[in-house]
Each structure stands twice: as C-alpha cells, then as structure tokens.
Amino acid sequence: MVMLIRYRWYRIQLPRDIPGLDELIDNCPFGQDTNQGFTRVNSELGHLNHRFLWRSTVVVSQVDESGDTFYQEVASVNFTDFAIINIKGTVFLRIENPGRSIKDLLNALESLVGLGFTSKLVTFEKKEPVTVFEKTEVVKLIGLKVTEAILGEGIIGRMEFTSSEGITPEKLTILTDIPHKTESASFELIYGGVKGLLSFNSNGTVKVSGQLAPRLIYLIEKDLAAITRQLQ
Structure with missing residues (x-):
C-alpha cells in the first residue's frame, strides 16, 4: 500500500x-x-x-x-x-x-x-486533468470543498461535502445558482480491481495513495502541457 x-x-x-x-x-x-x-x-x-x-x-x-x-x-x-x-x-x-x-x-x-x-x-483553478478519469474504470467523487460561496449580501460561505458512497454533483442543489469556487475535490478510483485515492486542490497540490498511485500520476502528467498552455 x-x-x-x-x-x-x-x-x-x-x-x-x-x-x-x-x-x-x-x-x-x-x-x-x-x-x-x-x-x-x-x-x-x-x-x-x-x-x-x-x-x-x-x-x-x-x-x-x-x-x-x-x-x-x-x-x-x-x-x-x-x-x-x-x-x-x-x-x-x-x-x-x-x-x-x-x-x-x-x-x-x-x-x-x-x-x-x-x-x-501549475494550478488547477481553470482546468483539471481529464485523462486520469477517462482511463479509469470506476470514478467516485467522495469529497468536495467550495469557497467564496455568495449566500447573500455580505455573506460568503465555505462548504464541505463528503460521502463514502459517492457524491453526484447534479444532486448538490444547494450550490445551484450560487457563485462559488471549488477549492478541492477527492476521488476514489478503481482500475483492474485495484483501488486508489486522488485529491485535487485548486492551488496545484495533488494527493495520491494506494497501489494505483504511479498510474494516477502518469495519467495526470499526460495533461500538464495542455493545462499550462491554457494558463498562459
């Protein structure tokens, strides 16, 4: 592990x-x-x-x-x-x-x-890697943190959502029509029966664990060149 x-x-x-x-x-x-x-x-x-x-x-x-x-x-x-x-x-x-x-x-x-x-x-504020999700058999969103959520005049909130069963973004109706920024997102991924955990932070920090870690990093890096071009 x-x-x-x-x-x-x-x-x-x-x-x-x-x-x-x-x-x-x-x-x-x-x-x-x-x-x-x-x-x-x-x-x-x-x-x-x-x-x-x-x-x-x-x-x-x-x-x-x-x-x-x-x-x-x-x-x-x-x-x-x-x-x-x-x-x-x-x-x-x-x-x-x-x-x-x-x-x-x-x-x-x-x-x-x-x-x-x-x-x-390299940061992920405007664009995140996509290949790591396309080349993985099972992708489950298990954690989401949002900041600068404008809840009302002069009210700015910070929210965190977690679920071991997986989060369906479309069902987070609380965020509907509320301007916000995604600070981090955590995923559980499975490929070939092997599980790994992956977390993206908008400041560019990526956290990985599990036996899939080498594969996850390899797939993330396939998109880095495209991400940096968009940041220019």
Missing part, C-alpha cells in the same frame, strides 16, 4: 545552450564540506528522483540543573525530493511532499542554470 503523497508541478524554461538539467544537478553533489547539493534517491513511484539537501541551524533553549536557561545551536540537514520530466517538449519539476523549502530548491536550480531559468507553478 502506497502511503499518502503530495505532489506539485512547476513548468520550467531553460536557456537553449543548457545541455541538460540532470547533468548539471549530478555535477553538484551534496557532501561533508558543502552547505547544499544534490543526490539521487528512489521515489515512491518506483524510479530515481533527485534530492536537494541543504544545511541549516536552529537555536533551541534549554534549562540546566540550576534552572537557568541557556541557548544552543542545533545543526540539521533538510531535503526536498523532485523529478525532472519532459512532456511533449515542455519541462516540468515534479516536487514530492512540497513544503516551504520549494523556494530554496528553485533558487538553487536558478544558480546552477544561470540567466534564462524561469519557473511557474
């Missing part, structure tokens, strides 16, 4: 004279004498990922036996896993379990590549 994993994608552009981003990354390894660098790791999807590592220190307070407070620096190594994928000539970063460190990763890649490197977050 594959654990719940979060993903985000960034569309990136590279200067034409760059031979390959993978090669640049592999030439900048993380070591004992470096503050940041890269290595390779196995991903949850069954292939090699890049791992960006960087050192940081935090100051923690402690109390000694006399009750006096003193401060001590604690060193740590942080990391972010990501993959570089090429979809129909468009290059993307697929970031696994993204956190606040995304900016550090993008800054490190920009330093490696130099002038001409750009990145843009």
